[in-house]
Amino acid sequence: MTTTRIYVPRDAAAVSVGADEVAARIEHEAGARGLDVTVVRNGSRGMLYLEPLVEVVVNDARLAFGPVTVDDVPGLFDAGFLQGGAHPKALGKTEEIPYFAKQDRVTFARCGVIDPLDPEDYAAHGGTTGLRKALQMDAEAICQQVLDSGLRGRGGAGFPTGIKWQTVRNAEADQKYICCNADEGDSGTFADRMLMEGDPFTLIEGMTIAGLAVGATQGYVYIRSEYPDAMATMRKAIELGYALGWLGSSILDSGKDFHLDVRVGAGAYICGEETSMLESLEGKRGQVRAKPPIPALAGLFGKPTIVNNVLSLAAVPDIIADGAAAYQAYGVGRSRGTQAFQLAGNIARGGLVEKAFGISLNELIHGFGGGTYNGRPVRTVQIGGPLGAYVPADKFDLAADYETLAGNGAMLGHGGIVVFDDTVDMAQQARFALEFCAAESCGKCTPCRIGSVRGVETIDRILAGDKPDENLELLLDLCEVMTDGSLCAMGGLTPMPVRSAVQHFPEDFQRDNPPGASTSSSARVTN
Amino acid sequence: MQTTSGQWDSKRAHEIITEHAGMPGALIPMLHALQHAFGYIDKSAVTPIAAALNLSNADVHGVITFYHDFRDAPGGKHQLQVCGAEACQACGCRELMTHATEKLGVQPGETTPDGMFTLNTVYCLGNCALSPAISIDGRMYGKVDANRFDQLIDTCKAS
Ligand SMILES: Cc1cc2nc3c(=O)[nH]c(=O)nc-3n(C[C@H](O)[C@H](O)[C@H](O)COP(=O)(O)O)c2cc1C
Ligand code: SF4
Numbered sequence A: 001m002t003t004t005r006i007y008v009p010r011d012a013a014a015v016s017v018g019a020d021e022v023a024a025r026i027e028h029e030a031g032a033r034g035l036d037v038t039v040v041r042n043g044s045r046g047m048l049y050l051e052p053l054v055e056v057v058v059n060d061a062r063l064a065f066g067p068v069t070v071d072d073v074p075g076l077f078d079a080g081f082l083q084g085g086a087h088p089k090a091l092g093k094t095e096e097i098p099y100f101a102k103q104d105r106v107t108f109a110r111c112g113v114i115d116p117l118d119p120e121d122y123a124a125h126g127g128t129t130g131l132r133k134a135l136q137m138d139a140e141a142i143c144q145q146v147l148d149s150g151l152r153g154r155g156g157a158g159f160p161t162g163i164k165w166q167t168v169r170n171a172e173a174d175q176k177y178i179c180c181n182a183d184e185g186d187s188g189t190f191a192d193r194m195l196m197e198g199d200p201f202t203l204i205e206g207m208t209i210a211g212l213a214v215g216a217t218q219g220y221v222y223i224r225s226e227y228p229d230a231m232a233t234m235r236k237a238i239e240l241g242y243a244l245g246w247l248g249s250s251i252l253d254s255g256k257d258f259h260l261d262v263r264v265g266a267g268a269y270i271c272g273e274e275t276s277m278l279e280s281l282e283g284k285r286g287q288v289r290a291k292p293p294i295p296a297l298a299g300l301f302g303k304p305t306i307v308n309n310v311l312s313l314a315a316v317p318d319i320i321a322d323g324a325a326a327y328q329a330y331g332v333g334r335s336r337g338t339q340a341f342q343l344a345g346n347i348a349r350g351g352l353v354e355k356a357f358g359i360s361l362n363e364l365i366h367g368f369g370g371g372t373y374n375g376r377p378v379r380t381v382q383i384g385g386p387l388g389a390y391v392p393a394d395k396f397d398l399a400a401d402y403e404t405l406a407g408n409g410a411m412l413g414h415g416g417i418v419v420f421d422d423t424v425d426m427a428q429q430a431r432f433a434l435e436f437c438a439a440e441s442c443g444k445c446t447p448c449r450i451g452s453v454r455g456v457e458t459i460d461r462i463l464a465g466d467k468p469d470e471n472l473e474l475l476l477d478l479c480e481v482m483t484d485g486s487l488c489a490m491g492g493l494t495p496m497p498v499r500s501a502v503q504h505f506p507e508d509f510q511r512d513n514p515p516g517a518s519t520s521s522s523a524r525v526t527n
Numbered sequence B: 001m002q003t004t005s006g007q008w009d010s011k012r013a014h015e016i017i018t019e020h021a022g023m024p025g026a027l028i029p030m031l032h033a034l035q036h037a038f039g040y041i042d043k044s045a046v047t048p049i050a051a052a053l054n055l056s057n058a059d060v061h062g063v064i065t066f067y068h069d070f071r072d073a074p075g076g077k078h079q080l081q082v083c084g085a086e087a088c089q090a091c092g093c094r095e096l097m098t099h100a101t102e103k104l105g106v107q108p109g110e111t112t113p114d115g116m117f118t119l120n121t122v123y124c125l126g127n128c129a130l131s132p133a134i135s136i137d138g139r140m141y142g143k144v145d146a147n148r149f150d151q152l153i154d155t156c157k158a159s
């Protein structure tokens, strides 16, 4: 009898809604029925609204069922799901589900497809092609390919990756470092986590190529402590990488070395800011450094250092394998390639959508996302994390690329889109932005440290109906001081969500004598 | 993160400090290892850590207090984190936190009198498409309403 392969994700989001229990139940049920199945724990396909998404291989095709509960399992067996039998949870071929079929899967091409910790599966799906090619290229040519691809940093600032790499390559030093920023602190984002849990070798390969490109022999992946599964998967993949000769001394017998370690953050949002992350890696308080010097010239332990986001580095193996032109062919204007959009919050079909730049917010929020989870109208989305703007629903025709958003008082950031329904209280959201800044400020500069605290107090007075017009003006003045006087984007961009809330939703700040006015939130899900 | 709440053991602490002292940027991994072993970092560890890394006591203290993760007193048996960030706000996490404080009878940052649970707010667990999200001892749960919250708490109590 041949075994049937069944995929049940190990991704922490899938597990958060019962994937482990479903996997166990499937094995138990198959055993009881004398059926031979092999359960593979893959990463997530990114259709998180369908998790746990179970896939069965029938005639070489992967058939999807979801969202599967433990109680569904016996019925699935009864319906003959191992042969693709009809069942209410059957979704057809995974790759033909429109949400998936309409995407441009490049960086996430393997995520959810392979067993994340099976190097053979990785190689069979194109893994290590980029690295093998890079080993035949000179360092300058690798940097040039990355530059020509048009890749910009996916961590938030959108700086051209190739230029950063060239700067590090041209710096003279006895030691250089590659530091991967896996601090992913923004609410509404989970793409870094999904990639590290679902396809860790891609990140390792990207970092190794970065090492070859600039002459660095040591890398660190700085992972936030909130991601224990990503840490465990990355550590295991690195261990396997060493055993296979993909990492260590003379990688793939090339005579070139690259060593890689995981380091864990300790619950500080500011440690996602690159210089704060470097301080933390050095074992210090995560206080932001003044620039210059830039990390590319004086980074970790004062040495030339590449700091790149997980997704920037994970894009590199494909760029080298398929050539810069193939990657550059995706996108619009100066936003080239694909972006892993993350649809989050009050949304019917939340998940990861990798798509060429150019797609509109509408297509993402309504086309892919299906509007709110509870069926109420969408009032606003916050794009790009806690420092990003609230964009009102009448602006959803905007394209979600770097320039378009920046030109409209918003920012793409790490690509998270958080959906809010019409019960959201925008004054409360503005208050939160300032409260968060006060809690997470590294404390180095006054506009950020003190300004955010004053901002919270000022909004509280507005909410209490105390001289609202005067206090609103004061709030906007404070925003200006923070924007102009802060050392980093924590203090510098916190005004963005605040101002956008005031600008687009002024009615929420008019609290003079409303009956039953309270300072507590009115945001709630009604389902 | 999963912790092994136990008694502080100075001898074992010294071993951990020595094991980590040689690595570049050793302090944060060392603090994580200590907290993992004992569930907290005892104040008595500051001096030996400082000595091992050639730092001042103030330096070490400054690092411990900078990061939200590090505790200088033992927490509860179970570490419970309720996400308070925007995507979860959009799905009612403020109400969920209120429910949690009522169910457990403690405020965020506190431990229940029976030592079972330490309740905390966390800023995003990376589960923002399945909000509201919580984490118990490092394991994440999504789409948590008041009912599911109570079930999870009761399961912990029973175990
Ligand atoms: C407050 C703050 C938080 C940040 N958090 C992150 C983060 O979690 N992950 C990240 O990759 N970049 C983050 N950044 C951006 C980094 O400073 C840096 O620009 C980025 O890691 C560079 O990599 P990239 O060019 O590949 O995007 C943050 C910046 C600021 C100001
Ligand atoms: S803006 Fe805030 S977080 Fe950034 S350096 Fe200043 S105090 Fe630190």
Ligand code: FES
Binding pocket: A187, A188, A189, B083, B084, B085, B086, B087, B088, B089, B123, B124, B125, B126, B127, B128, B131, B132, B133
């Ligand atoms: S905002 Fe709650 S898990 Fe991300």
